[in-house]
Structure formats: structure tokens, C-alpha cells
Amino acid sequence: MQRRYRNISDLKTNESARAIAFDDSELACKLTSMGLLPGTRIEMIRKSPFGNAYYVKADGVRLALRQEEAASIFLEM
Amino acid sequence: MNDGGDSSVLKIALIGNPNSGKSTVFNQLTGLRQRTGNFPGVTVEVKEGTLRFPNGHEATLYDFPGTYSLYPTSSDEKVVAAVLTNTADSNFPDVLVYVADVTKLEKHLLLFTQLLDLNIPLLLALNLSDSAAELGIKVNASKLSESFGVPVISISGRTGHNAMRLVMELEKMVNTQQSKAKSQQPTVNSPSFYRLTDLEKQVSEAIRQNLGIQNPYRALLLAHHAPWLQFLNPNEKETVSAIVSTKNFQSLRAQVDETLERYDRFIPISQAAIVSPPAFPNTPTDRLDAVLTHRVGGPLIFFTVMMLIFQAIFDWSVYPMDWIENGFALVSDFLTAQMPAAWYTELLTDGILAGLGGILVFVPQIAILFLLISILEEVGYMSRVVFMFDKTMQRFGMNGRSMVSLISGTACAVPAIMSSRTIGNWQERLITVMVTPFISCSARIPVYLVLIGLAVPAIKLGGFLSLQSLVFGAMYVLGVLAAFVSGWAMKRWLRRREHSFLAIELPVYRMPQWKNVLLNVWEKVKAFIVGAGKVILVVSIALWGLSRFGPGDSIEQAESAAQTEALLTNLDSVDAQGFVQQRRLEASWAGQAGKLMEPAIRPLGYDWKIGIALLTSFAAREVFTGTLAVLYNMGSAEADINDRSENAAKATLRERMKNEKFMDTGKPVYTLATALSLLVFYALSMQCFSTLAVVRRETGSWKWAALQFGFMSVAAYLGAWAVYVLFS
Numbered sequence: 001m002q003r004r005y006r007n008i009s010d011l012k013t014n015e016s017a018r019a020i021a022f023d024d025s026e027l028a029c030k031l032t033s034m035g036l037l038p039g040t041r042i043e044m045i046r047k048s049p050f051g052n053a054y055y056v057k058a059d060g061v062r063l064a065l066r067q068e069e070a071a072s073i074f075l076e077m
Numbered sequence: 078m079n080d081g082g083d084s085s086v087l088k089i090a091l092i093g094n095p096n097s098g099k100s101t102v103f104n105q106l107t108g109l110r111q112r113t114g115n116f117p118g119v120t121v122e123v124k125e126g127t128l129r130f131p132n133g134h135e136a137t138l139y140d141f142p143g144t145y146s147l148y149p150t151s152s153d154e155k156v157v158a159a160v161l162t163n164t165a166d167s168n169f170p171d172v173l174v175y176v177a178d179v180t181k182l183e184k185h186l187l188l189f190t191q192l193l194d195l196n197i198p199l200l201l202a203l204n205l206s207d208s209a210a211e212l213g214i215k216v217n218a219s220k221l222s223e224s225f226g227v228p229v230i231s232i233s234g235r236t237g238h239n240a241m242r243l244v245m246e247l248e249k250m251v252n253t254q255q256s257k258a259k260s261q262q263p264t265v266n267s268p269s270f271y272r273l274t275d276l277e278k279q280v281s282e283a284i285r286q287n288l289g290i291q292n293p294y295r296a297l298l299l300a301h302h303a304p305w306l307q308f309l310n311p312n313e314k315e316t317v318s319a320i321v322s323t324k325n326f327q328s329l330r331a332q333v334d335e336t337l338e339r340y341d342r343f344i345p346i347s348q349a350a351i352v353s354p355p356a357f358p359n360t361p362t363d364r365l366d367a368v369l370t371h372r373v374g375g376p377l378i379f380f381t382v383m384m385l386i387f388q389a390i391f392d393w394s395v396y397p398m399d400w401i402e403n404g405f406a407l408v409s410d411f412l413t414a415q416m417p418a419a420w421y422t423e424l425l426t427d428g429i430l431a432g433l434g435g436i437l438v439f440v441p442q443i444a445i446l447f448l449l450i451s452i453l454e455e456v457g458y459m460s461r462v463v464f465m466f467d468k469t470m471q472r473f474g475m476n477g478r479s480m481v482s483l484i485s486g487t488a489c490a491v492p493a494i495m496s497s498r499t500i501g502n503w504q505e506r507l508i509t510v511m512v513t514p515f516i517s518c519s520a521r522i523p524v525y526l527v528l529i530g531l532a533v534p535a536i537k538l539g540g541f542l543s544l545q546s547l548v549f550g551a552m553y554v555l556g557v558l559a560a561f562v563s564g565w566a567m568k569r570w571l572r573r574r575e576h577s578f579l580a581i582e583l584p585v586y587r588m589p590q591w592k593n594v595l596l597n598v599w600e601k602v603k604a605f606i607v608g609a610g611k612v613i614l615v616v617s618i619a620l621w622g623l624s625r626f627g628p629g630d631s632i633e634q635a636e637s638a639a640q641t642e643a644l645l646t647n648l649d650s651v652d653a654q655g656f657v658q659q660r661r662l663e664a665s666w667a668g669q670a671g672k673l674m675e676p677a678i679r680p681l682g683y684d685w686k687i688g689i690a691l692l693t694s695f696a697a698r699e700v701f702t703g704t705l706a707v708l709y710n711m712g713s714a715e716a717d718i719n720d721r722s723e724n725a726a727k728a729t730l731r732e733r734m735k736n737e738k739f740m741d742t743g744k745p746v747y748t749l750a751t752a753l754s755l756l757v758f759y760a761l762s763m764q765c766f767s768t769l770a771v772v773r774r775e776t777g778s779w780k781w782a783a784l785q786f787g788f789m790s791v792a793a794y795l796g797a798w799a800v801y802v803l804f805s
Contacts, residue, residue: 025329026576032336033146034580035184045363049372052468053477053579060356061184062366062583064464064477069580 006077008042008054008070016043017075019058024072031073035061042075087136087251088168089128092157092192093176094185095143096584098204101234102176103140104592106244111140111596122495123156123168130248139170147191147298148332150578151501155305161195162298163308172198172250174243179203179216179231182351186343187336189225194269194294198250199227206231206238213354220350225270235590269294271339276326283320288313301328362585366461375465383484386449390442390488390519397441405434423625424618432617435700436610439489440602442519446488447601448594450481455589460581467579473561474568476500477579479509483560485601486516487553490768492604494775502577508567510775511785514768515560517553517760520698524759525552527702531734532752548756555760559792609767616766617700620693624667624704635664667692681758681794682751682801684739691758698764705734750804754797762793 006017019040022028036042036058045055045062052067093099103111107126124140144154147161160166173192177185182203192199203209203216209231222229228246232239273281277297284296303309303317321328368374409426416422453459459481467477478500485493493513500506517525526549533545626632639660643653662668671689678688686705694701737746763769763786773782 022333025333027578027580029146029148029329029332029336030150030578030580032333032340033148033187034582035181035187037337037340045366046370047372048370048468049376049465050468052471053464055366055370055464055583059184061181062362062585064460064467064579064581064583066467066471066579069578 004077005074007075008044008056008065008073009067011042011044011075013044013046016041016057017077018042019073020076021074022072023074027069027072031069034063035059036063036073042073087134087172087254088139088170089136089172089174089247089251090139090141090160090170091174091176092141092188093143093204094145094178094188096582097143097176097178097185098234099143099176100140101590101593102174102202102204102232103138104590104596105234105237105240107138109596128244128247130244130251132248134248134251136247136251139168144188146188146336148301148336150576151499152506153498154501158298158302159306159308161192161197162295162302162306164295166308170197171254172200172247174200174202174247176202176204176234178205179209179351180205180212180214180353182216182347183344186347187339190270190339190343191294193225193227194271194292196292196294198254200243200246200250201225201227201229202243203229203231204234207233207236215352217350221346224346224350270342271335273297274331274334276324277331277335280320280324280326283324284317287316287320300326301332360585362457365586366583369458370461370465375461379462379465382453386446387487389449390445393445394441398438401438401441402434405430405437409434420625424621427625428618428621429614431621431703432614435617436606436613439519439605442522443488443492443605444598444602446519447485447492447598450485451594451597451601452589454481454597455587455594457584457586460583463579463581464583471577473564474505474508474571475512475564476502476505476509476577477581479505482509482513483516483557486513486518488601489518489520489605489609490514490516490765491608491771492601494768494771495604495608497775502575504568504571504575505577507571507776507781508564510772511567511781512560512564514763514765514772514785514789515556515563515761517556518765520765521552521759524694524698524701525549525756527705528752528756528759531747532749532756552756552760555757559761563788563792608771609765612767612770616695620667620695620700622666623670624662624665624689624693627661627665628669631664632661635660662689680801681797682746682748682754682805684737684746686737687746687751687755691764695764695766698759701759748805750801753804754801757800758793758797760793761789761796763789 005020011017019036019038019042021038022031040058043057045057047054048064054065054067054070056063056065056070091099091103103124103126106128111124111126123142126138126140128136128138130136141157141160142153144157147158149155149158160168160170163169175189175192177189189199189201201221203218203221209216216231218229218231228250230239230243230246232243234240271294273293277300278293280300281293281296284290284299285293288296288299290296290299299306299309299317300321303314303321306314309317320326369378409430412426412430413422416425450459453462462480463477465477466480470477470479479497481499482493482497485496490513493516494510497506497509497513500509529545529548533548536544538544538547627635636657639657640653643656648656667689668685670692671685671687674688674692675683675685678691683691690701690704693704734747735745738744739746769782769786772785773779776782
């Protein structure tokens with residue numbers, strides 16, 4: 001079956017996509033309270049020096065997310 | 078002018094998201110009139126200050142830790158939910174001030190709308206009005222006020238803009254509140270901002286009836302948080318959990334749905350009240366981060382900054398440390414000369430004054446380090462460090478946030494361990510607390526300097542790289558390695574699966590607020606003086622007793638024997654005095670204990686004199702050099718040993734140490750192997766009672782403190798032994 005969503009890890013630098021859903025309630029609770037909502041445009045800024053974390057902009061708010069955290073966010077194609 | 082008990086003092090709480098500039102507002106409103114509040118049941122420190130109204134009345138202002146929501150993920154954030162759900166809490170605020178970053182209002186109103194539903198008088202302060210003006214953001218405060226039904230004021234904690242208006246508005250709210258309380262009007266629940274779902278209504282209603290709670294949203298919060306709320310008794314917890322399970326209430330799911338629903342409702346309101354120009358794509362923050370968080374450049378810059386900071390600590394602290402040491406020596410000499418030669422004079426000079434001096438001498442280094450760390454925190458750099466090193470720290474069972482604790486640990490483990498509270502995951506926080514004392518703190522420096530001067534030749538490698546500073550740096554590396562290895566081991570051993578978060582906001586770079594920086598430094602220094610200092614002082618006095626008195630009349634006997642011997646061998650008066658002092662110490666309780674433990678430390682290459690120094694330095698590591706000075710017959714020259722310059726006293730101590738021989742074998746005690754072994758011992762051992770006390774407080778049990786003492790001592794012993802065997 002073809003995937004119908006992307007992950008933050010699929011984004012290239014300066015590429016952006018809208019978040020559509022979360023797959024983990026606990027992370028969703030944390031991320032939504034920080035202003036990362038379904039519909040928020042997420043832009044990839046850069047990866048962390050040792051990998052495993054992303055520097056993103058969510059509607060202009062700069063956030064650092066771990067790979068697992070980023071992976072729980074589904075982005076539109 | 079607050080008369081009567083605590084309950085009559087009005088309490089105002091500042092609440093807001095992290096990076097909302099809340100603490101700047103707090104400092105602006107209270108200045109130096111602040112202290113740590115007493116919040117029973119929470120280990121997190123809530124700052125409180127006094128707010129003075131124009132009419133002379135006063136109120137207590139609380140600065141709660143920044144949080145995004147009433148659904149917290151770290152112990153820091155839990156305080157807000159814990160206090161606001163308990164109306165009977167003695168700290169329950171009468172008025173709330175919600176501080177929001179006006180430049181990010183659309184993201185910053187979630188918690189505000191949750192507070193609205195708690196039906197506590199609330200004021201919305203739109204902070205950073207100065208930045209908003211710069212960015213061309215226009216806010217219609219009265220429109221917001223109308224929509225939310227609360228007073229709204231634009232302020233700037235940085236420039237002080239509208240601070241007075243905020244105070245006056247608060248005064249008005251307080252007065253209404255008081256007259257309401259006098260007329261004993263029943264508080265009516267205003268319609269809530271968030272509409273509870275049918276299920277939430279049922280759960281909330283059931284909890285309200287069973288626990289006698291008025292506010293529906295507060296009852297709902299209990300449904301979410303009852304298991305960890307300390308003010309609920311076991312019966313109440315049982316009741317709530319029974320309701321939650323019979324209604325099949327899914328807490329996490331409900332939290333997300335509620336959060337999204339709130340956004341849906343407040344975003345149109347904030348959008349209608351705010352006009353902001355399109356954001357620039359490439360702001361100064363973006364340009365700075367392109368360098369500072371660069372994959373290669375970022376870590377390089379970080380390590381360079383750290384090196385510069387350590388350089389600054391050493392260069393800047395030498396002078397104030399000299400003044401403090403000389404000052405104490407002067408006072409001590411003066412008292413010795415003026416007061417009768419009796420045990421209480423010695424208690425005063427060798428016990429109390431020496432203890433106080435031992436505490437205060439570290440203040441310059443600690444203050445300078447925290448000054449620089451606070452600046453990095455204030456400008457927003459620390460969260461970038463957290464981002465860059467999160468992966469590395471995770472490998473060793475910690476969190477990117479642990480970097481702040483470990484860096485602070487180079488000054489003093491006590492405030493460093495306290496700063497681990499921002500780590501949400503219990504295991505990551507525990508590991509951070511457990512390994513931070515491995516980082517070489519400022520108290521180890523004097524010990525390192527004396528031992529390195531003794532054992533390591535003062536040569537330059539390749540003509541410029543000093544071997545001594547290389548070994549000195551190696552001690553820091555050893556501490557860091559020990560911290561990481563034990564972190565890795567603890568991670569293996571604990572293996573607890575619990576959600577761990579990085580998810581951190583990287584704030585816009587800003588110029589530091591000097592008031593915030595200085596207050597933060599003052600707070601950390603106070604934590605050291607109060608937290609560590611008290612213990613150091615008590616142990617210092619106890620150790621003075623142990624080395625001043627001995628079993629029976631052994632001290633008197635040793636003294637008269639030594640005096641005779643000194644006369645016979647024609648020692649000059651200074652040397653004779655030192656000789657007598659040395660013999661007295663040998664005969665004391667501490668001396669006896671040192672002899673008793675010699676078999677245990679002999680494998681490490683130590684004799685009983687070093688044993689005494691190990692014992693006496695348990696309160697504070699730097700006592701080691703002072704004790705050795707006495708043991709090696711240095712008279713009163715000990716005050717100068719800590720000095721880094723090549724002075725006579727240090728040279729003399731080194732000379733004496735070099736000549737020291739084992740009593741039975743006649744071999745020299747201080748070989749290169751012994752000195753290196755001692756260095757390793759001090760780098761790894763838990764020679765600090767104050768740290769143990771803080772660990773107990775932060776982890777909630779002596780179990781972890783004891784474990785930490787155990788494994789650090791074993792590591793120190795084995796490490797020292799290995800080094801001794803390797804080099805001898």
C-alpha cells in the first residue's frame with residue numbers, strides 16, 4: 001500500500017508541509033500545547049549536529065524535535 | 078502593611094508559557110524583594126516577591142515555572158496544575174496575571190483560556206510590547222478584553238512600559254475581590270470558555286458531587302491528574318479513579334481534543350485583535366542559528382565558548398579569592414592574638430572561621446560561572462545547546478537539558494542538581510542528578526593544583542604546551558568520562574520505559590536583561606551558601622573537634638613529648654610550634670581514625686596522614702590541603718597553599734611532602750604514582766556531604782544519595798588503585 005502521508009524526516013532543508021495528524025496521544029498533547037497543531041505548516045531548517053533531532057519552524061515558531069517526536073507527526077504529501 | 082496571618086495577605090500569581098518574559102516582569106515588579114516560596118509537597122522552587130501598591134498595601138507575587146498547559150509533562154510544570162487545582166492550598170492565588178508574548182499571541186493563549194475556566198480573577202498582560210512595536214505588530218487590547226471578559230494591558234518587562242498601569246489594575250482587581258469577600262457573595266461560575274463534552278460533563282459532575290468541588294473545569298482537571306496530586310487523600314484518589322474507569326474516560330485523548338477545541342475557539346479572537354505584517358523569512362535569529370547550530374560549526378563554537386568561560390573563571394577569580402583568603406587570615410590572626418589561648422579561640426578560628434572561609438572562597442568562581450551561564454541562557458543560546466547535544470546525552474541515559482546541569486556542575490554540584498528540574502522524564506532526571514557530581518567542581522581545583530605541582534614536572538611539551546595544565550585538563554576530562562560511563566550504565570540498569578521529551582522552543586535571540594542575569598547569579602550563589610555552606614560549616618566544626626581532641630589525655634601527652642623533643646633537637650620556634658601541632662593532630666581522634674584506616678588505603682599508596690586528610694576533606698574537598706599543611710608541620714602557613722602563584726608556602730609543603738616516608742618500609746610516600754592516584758581519587762569520589770543532602774531532597778529518598786555515595790566511592794577507590802599500580 002502506498003503511504004498517504006510524509007514525515008518530517010522526508011523534508012529537505014527549507015522544504016515545508018502541513019501537519020495533518022499525530023499518532024501518539026502523549027506527544028500530541030505536548031506538541032499541540034506548544035502550538036504545533038494539525039494544519040500547522042512545518043518547515044525543516046536543519047538536522048542536529050549528531051543527527052536524531054530536527055530544528056523546524058512551525059508557523060514561525062522555532063522548535064527542536066527528536067526523531068521519534070518528529071515521526072509521530074503525519075505531514076500531507 | 079499586611080496585618081494578621083498568611084491567609085490575609087493577597088496572593089497574585091504570574092503564569093505564562095516558557096519564554097514569555099514572565100520572569101522579567103516578575104523582576105521588574107518586585108526587584109530585590111524576592112525569596113523562595115514555601116510550597117509544601119513540591120520540590121520545585123517557586124519564587125515569591127512583594128508587590129507594593131500605590132496606596133501602601135502589599136501583596137505577595139508568585140513567579141510560577143513557565144508551562145504551556147495545565148496538562149504538564151515535567152515536575153517543573155506540574156506545580157501550576159497542583160496549586161490551581163487545590164483551592165484549600167495556603168498558596169492558592171487570589172488573582173492571576175497571565176503573561177503572554179504578544180509577538181506569538183496565537184500560540185500563547187492556550188493556557189490562558191484554561192485559567193479563564195478556573196474562575197479565578199485573571200488579567201492578561203501582553204508582554205514584549207517593545208518587540209511588537211519594532212516588528213510592526215498592532216494589538217487591539219480593548220477588543221481582546223471584550224472577547225475574553227478580563228482586563229488586558231500591553232506591557233514590557235524589559236523597558237518597564239506600563240508596569241505602573243499593571244500594578245494599578247491589579248490593585249483595582251484586589252479591591253473588588255476583597256469587597257466581594259466581605260459581602261460574602263457566593264462566587265458564581267461564569268460561563269466557561271471551553272465547552273465540556275458530554276462525557277467530560279458527566280465525569281466532572283460526579284467528581285464535583287463526591288469531592289465537593291464548585292468549578293466544573295477544576296473537577297475535570299482532577300479526573301486527569303488525581304493519581305499524582307499530593308493534596309488528595311487515598312480515598313479521594315480512589316473515588317476519582319473509580320469515576321474515571323466506570324465512565325471509561327480516556328485522559329490523554331481528552332486532553333488533545335480539549336486543546337484543539339480551545340485553539341479553534343481562541344485563534345479567531347486573537348486574529349481579529351492583532352494586525353501583524355508578514356514575517357521576514359530571514360531574521361537575525363535565523364542567520365545566527367545558521368552558524369551557531371551548524372552541524373560542524375555549532376559544536377565547535379560551543380566547545381570554544383566553554384573553554385573561554387573556564388579561562389575567564391580562572392583569570393577573574395584569582396584576585397577576589399586572594400582577598401577573601403587574606404581577609405580571613407587577617408581576622409583569624411587578629412583573634413588569635415587578642416583572645417586568650419583556649420579551646421574556644423581555636424574553635425572560633427580553626428573551626429568556624431576556617432569553615433566560613435572555606436565556603437566563601439568559592440563564591441567568586443561560582444558567581445562568575447553562573448554569570449556567564451545566565452547570560453547564555455538569557456540570550457537564548459542554552460536551548461540551542463540542548464538541541465545540539467540531545468542525541469549525545471540520550472545515549473548516556475540523559476536528556477539535552479542535562480547539559481545545563483553538567484555545565485553548572487563545574488562550579489558547584491548543589492545548584493547544578495537543582496537545575497535538573499526542567500527534565501520531564503524521571504529516569505533521565507535521576508541519571509543527571511546521579512552523575513553530575515562527577516564533573517570537577519570548583520572545590521576540587523585547589524586539591525588538583527597542589528597535587529599536580531607536586532607530581533608533574535613543570536615542563537613544556539613542544540615548547541609551549543605545559544604538561545601541568547595538560548594534566549589539569551585531563552582531570553576534567555576524567556570527570557566527564559566518569560559521568561558519561563555511569564550514565565550509560567544506569568540507563569542499562571534502570572531500563573524504565575517512560576515518555577521522554579525533547580520538544581523545546583528555540584527562542585528568538587535577545588540582548589540579556591542584566592537584572593535577570595544578576596538576580597539569577599544571586600540566587601545560585603545563595604543556593605550554594607545556604608545549601609552547601611551550612612553543611613560545610615557544621616562538618617568543619619565537627620572535624621575541628623575531632624582533630625583538636627583525642628581519647629583520654631593522649632593529646633596532652635603527645636604535646637609534652639613533642640615539646641621535649643623539639644627542645645632536644647634545637648628546632649627554631651616556628652618549626653617547634655609546627656612540630657607540636659603535628660604531633661597533637663596525630664594523637665587526636667582524627668589521627669587515630671587515620672591510622673585505623675591505613676590498611677584500607679595502603680593499596681592506593683596512601684599513608685595514615687593522607688587518611689586523615691581524606692577524612693577531614695569530606696565536608697569540603699579543599700580542606701585536604703589545609704590538613705596536609707598541618708600534618709607536614711607547616712605551622713600557620715596553610716592559608717597560602719591554595720594560592721596558585723609559586724609562593725614559598727606551597728613550595729615548602731611540596732618539599733615536606735616529597736621528603737615524607739612510610740614508617741615501616743622507609744620508602745617515600747609521595748611518588749608520582751601516589752600523587753596521580755590521589756588526583757584520580759579526588760576527581761571521582763563523592764567528598765561532599767552537601768551534594769548528598771541535595772540529592773536526597775531532589776530524589777525524595779536517601780536511597781539514591783546512598784547509592785551515589787557508594788558507587789562514586791567504589792569508582793574512586795578502584796580508579797586510584799589502578800593508577801597507583803600502573804605507575805608504581
